[in-house]
Amino acid sequence: MIYLLEDDHSIRKLVIYALQSQGFEAAGFEKPSEFWHAVNRRLPELVLLDVMLPEEDGFTVLKKIRSTSATSAIPIIMLTAKNTEFDRVTGLDCGADDFVSKPFGMMELLARVRAVLRRTEKAEEEQVWQMGPLCVCPQRRQVEVNGREVALTYKEFEILSLLLRQQGRVLTRDVLMDRVWGLEAERENRTLDVHIRTLRQKLGEAGNMIETVRGVGYKLGGQA
Numbered sequence: 001m002i003y004l005l006e007d008d009h010s011i012r013k014l015v016i017y018a019l020q021s022q023g024f025e026a027a028g029f030e031k032p033s034e035f036w037h038a039v040n041r042r043l044p045e046l047v048l049l050d051v052m053l054p055e056e057d058g059f060t061v062l063k064k065i066r067s068t069s070a071t072s073a074i075p076i077i078m079l080t081a082k083n084t085e086f087d088r089v090t091g092l093d094c095g096a097d098d099f100v101s102k103p104f105g106m107m108e109l110l111a112r113v114r115a116v117l118r119r120t121e122k123a124e125e126e127q128v129w130q131m132g133p134l135c136v137c138p139q140r141r142q143v144e145v146n147g148r149e150v151a152l153t154y155k156e157f158e159i160l161s162l163l164l165r166q167q168g169r170v171l172t173r174d175v176l177m178d179r180v181w182g183l184e185a186e187r188e189n190r191t192l193d194v195h196i197r198t199l200r201q202k203l204g205e206a207g208n209m210i211e212t213v214r215g216v217g218y219k220l221g222g223q224a
């Protein structure tokens with residue numbers, strides 16, 4: 001999923017159309033508040049971020065993305081009408097992965113998107129999540145606790161991966177059900193609770209790091 005935060009309706013519509021026509025899943029937002037609401041529901045694989053925005057500017061949004069562990073690794077391409085060296089340096093210093101000045105050609109933008117995603121995918125190939133006694137390699141779908149390999153079912157691994165990607169953030173029951181079982185999953189059954197319980201049992205001492213937030217959902221790590 002690619003998120004575009006751009007207050008110009010015509011640009012937003014054109015960019016989303018171009019991305020979708022190339023097979024990307026994409027969604028556009030006019031205001032940062034709408035964008036943050038979507039991020040809380042689903043993390044994007046890449047963000048296209050305008051600088052001049054209502055509510056808060058793009059540099060502020062960029063800093064917030066980079067300051068939170070759950071979103072810090074998301075690649076970001078800045079889109080702006082400004083073309084000064086100062087703005088480019090500011091964006092790159094704040095953590096932008098690329099910088100495209102308006103007006104831009106759609107072919108160039110799509111090429112930049114593909115290039116950034118390729119770099120991200122290459123980095124993810126080497127990624128290993130380490131948290132206390134827990135070590136997870138997402139590419140090999142391998143889980144170890146204190147060096148001992150733990151066999152998880154597909155859905156148990158997906159739940160653990162989601163919690164690890166958003167360490168310290170509470171994931172609601174609805175979000176976990178949507179991401180692991182799909183939008184048609186029944187919300188009133190105890191399927192999620194059963195999977196969390198068996199996941200904790202299999203992880204042993206590492207299972208204690210999965211916290212229940214009553215009435216909301218679950219989280220892994222962070223402050224209580």
